[in-house]
Amino acid sequence: MLKNKCLHVLFFILRKNANAAMLSNYEVFKLLTDLKEQRKDSGKHKHSAGQQNLNTIMYETLKYLSKTPCSRQSPEIVKEFLTTMVPHKLTKAEKLQLLNHRPLTAVEIQLLVEESEERLSEEQIEELIHTVTDVLPGDPEQENTAPADTEMDEGGEQS
Amino acid sequence: MFVLVEMVDTVRIPPWNFHRQLNEAVAEELNKKLANKVVYNVGLCICLYDITKLEDSYIFPGDGASHTKVHFRYVVFHPFLDEILIGKIKYCSQEGVYVTMGFFDDILIPPESLQQPAKFDEAEQVWLWEYETDEGAHDLYMDQGEEIRFRVTDEVFVDTSPTGPATAASDTAAQPGQSTAPPKEDGGEKKEAPYTLILVLLTDPRQQR
Numbered sequence: 001m002l003k004n005k006c007l008h009v010l011f012f013i014l015r016k017n018a019n020a021a022m023l024s025n026y027e028v029f030k031l032l033t034d035l036k037e038q039r040k041d042s043g044k045h046k047h048s049a050g051q052q053n054l055n056t057i058m059y060e061t062l063k064y065l066s067k068t069p070c071s072r073q074s075p076e077i078v079k080e081f082l083t084t085m086v087p088h089k090l091t092k093a094e095k096l097q098l099l100n101h102r103p104l105t106a107v108e109i110q111l112l113v114e115e116s117e118e119r120l121s122e123e124q125i126e127e128l129i130h131t132v133t134d135v136l137p138g139d140p141e142q143e144n145t146a147p148a149d150t151e152m153d154e155g156g157e158q159s
Numbered sequence: 160m161f162v163l164v165e166m167v168d169t170v171r172i173p174p175w176n177f178h179r180q181l182n183e184a185v186a187e188e189l190n191k192k193l194a195n196k197v198v199y200n201v202g203l204c205i206c207l208y209d210i211t212k213l214e215d216s217y218i219f220p221g222d223g224a225s226h227t228k229v230h231f232r233y234v235v236f237h238p239f240l241d242e243i244l245i246g247k248i249k250y251c252s253q254e255g256v257y258v259t260m261g262f263f264d265d266i267l268i269p270p271e272s273l274q275q276p277a278k279f280d281e282a283e284q285v286w287l288w289e290y291e292t293d294e295g296a297h298d299l300y301m302d303q304g305e306e307i308r309f310r311v312t313d314e315v316f317v318d319t320s321p322t323g324p325a326t327a328a329s330d331t332a333a334q335p336g337q338s339t340a341p342p343k344e345d346g347g348e349k350k351e352a353p354y355t356l357i358l359v360l361l362t363d364p365r366q367q368r
Contacts, residue, residue, distance in 0.1 A: 021163035021232075028161045028205065028234055035206060050191040057195035057205055060262035068245070097243060100160065111243055111310070 022092070025070035025100045026078060032062050069102035072137040081135045088120075088128060102136045104129065160244065163208055164201055164235045167228065168192075172216075174223045182210060185229055193233060197353040200316050202237030203263055236263060238311045238356070248305045251286045253279060256301055256360070258309065265352040268309060272359040273301075313357040 036058060065071060078099065085095050090113065097112045106125050110116045116125065168189070176184045186207050193204040212230035219226065238244060246258040246266060256273065258266040270277060274288045280300075288299040301307075 021165075022239075023161040023163055023234060025160060031208065031234065032206065051187075053196065054190045054194035054206060057262055061205055064261040093239060093242070101243065101245075111308075114241075 022096055024078065024096055025065055025068055026073040028061070029065045029070050032058050032065070036062070068100065069136055069138070070100060072139075073099075077136060081132075084131050084135055088124070098128075098132060099136070102132055102138065104133065160236065160238050160242065161205065162202070162235050162237050163232050165211070165230070165232050167230050169226050169228050172225045172227065177225070181213065181216070181227070185210060185213065185227060189229070189231060189233075197316075198235070199318055199353070202235040203354060205234040205236055205262075208232040208234050238314075240311060242311050243308060244311065244358075245306060245308050248301055248303055248307060250303060251279070251284055251301055256286055258307065258358070263356075265355040266309075266358060267355060268358050268360050272312070272357075274360060307360060309358040309360050311356055312359050315355045315357065317353050317355075319353045 081099060082095065085098070090098070094113050101108065101112060103109050103112060106122075106129065109120075109125050109128055113120065120128065170185050170188045172181070172184045172188065189207050194206055195204070197203050208231070210229060210231045214228040214230075216225040216227040218224070244260065246260040249257040249259040249264065251257070254267065255270050256268040257264075258268060260266065270279070270286070273286060274290075276289045277286055278289060279286050283300075285303075286301045288301075290297045290299050
């Protein structure tokens with residue numbers, strides 16, 4: 001029920017004013033999947049005309065979010081990510097974007113982090129990419145194509 | 160991308176819902192009212208996050224329903240300035256490239272913000288980027304359904320509340336977003352999207368991650 005939502009720990013809430021409380025994609029994803037489970041159990045009311053809007057927005061948002069890295073995250077992963085990000089001194093918005101996008105290349109880091117050439121050296125950027133790819137789980141389909149390439153290379157060398 | 164907004168509203172529960180838990184009935188009414196709707200200067204409302212406070216319920220003469228003042232928090236889609244988002248190209252026109260995210264459609268990239276030099280191909284109705292390399296110029300097309308990354312540079316909120324019939328008087332104050340056309344023309348009000356995002360295209364549209 002509604003109480004379950006309060007158990008879920010919020011990571012990016014700033015209680016300064018209503019507009020400053022940002023949510024990570026993972027938090028919204030979890031909220032919507034829990035709500036979907038709840039509505040599946042209750043059954044009767046969800047097809048009435050008034051509920052159609054909620055159904056539409058939930059379906060579309062879940063469809064969008066399930067294709068992003070947040071669908072593979074968990075509260076422990078997010079907590080671990082935030083602890084490893086502490087020494088890098090990034091703003092809240094930058095850490096949020098790194099969490100939501102899971103950048104793999106230096107170009108992406110430069111887009112997400114403002115003035116990255118001045119604030120981060122090349123090794124720091126490399127280190128940031130390694131931390132992000134280690135802590136945040138990636139797309140298993142994309143990662144399966146990479147080992148296939150290395151196997152082909154080894155086969156080539158042997159012959 | 161998403162923010163939590165604290166709001167206060169009075170919720171009307173009709174008598175046939177009195178048998179339900181107040182929390183559930185209130186949650187359902189709030190979702191019915193706000194989900195998938197744009198609130199002016201706030202954003203696109205997704206779903207209820209939680210109810211922070213329920214005040215006393217009152218019944219007023221002449222109406223059998225109960226009215227309850229509710230403090231609650233709602234999940235709203237409202238990307239901040241310079242945020243990077245990923246979306247798919249919906250279609251291209253002279254005004255620019257229209258991008259969709261599935262749950263939100265009114266995203267426009269004006270031609271000035273595309274990678275330069277950009278050209279509009281009238282025959283295929285598609286924008287393309289003339290990419291110069293040492294080998295020669297390559298034309299990279301912004302095809303429908305291509306996934307692209309973009310940065311938010313501006314947002315436009317338009318108040319689409321209904322106004323009264325347009326009067327001929329010239330001293331009527333212009334309502335934001337409505338054109339005061341004479342009533343004889345059909346569609347005197349232009350249908351405008353209540354919330355539009357204007358952005359800058361980032362990476363090459365052909366590059367997938």
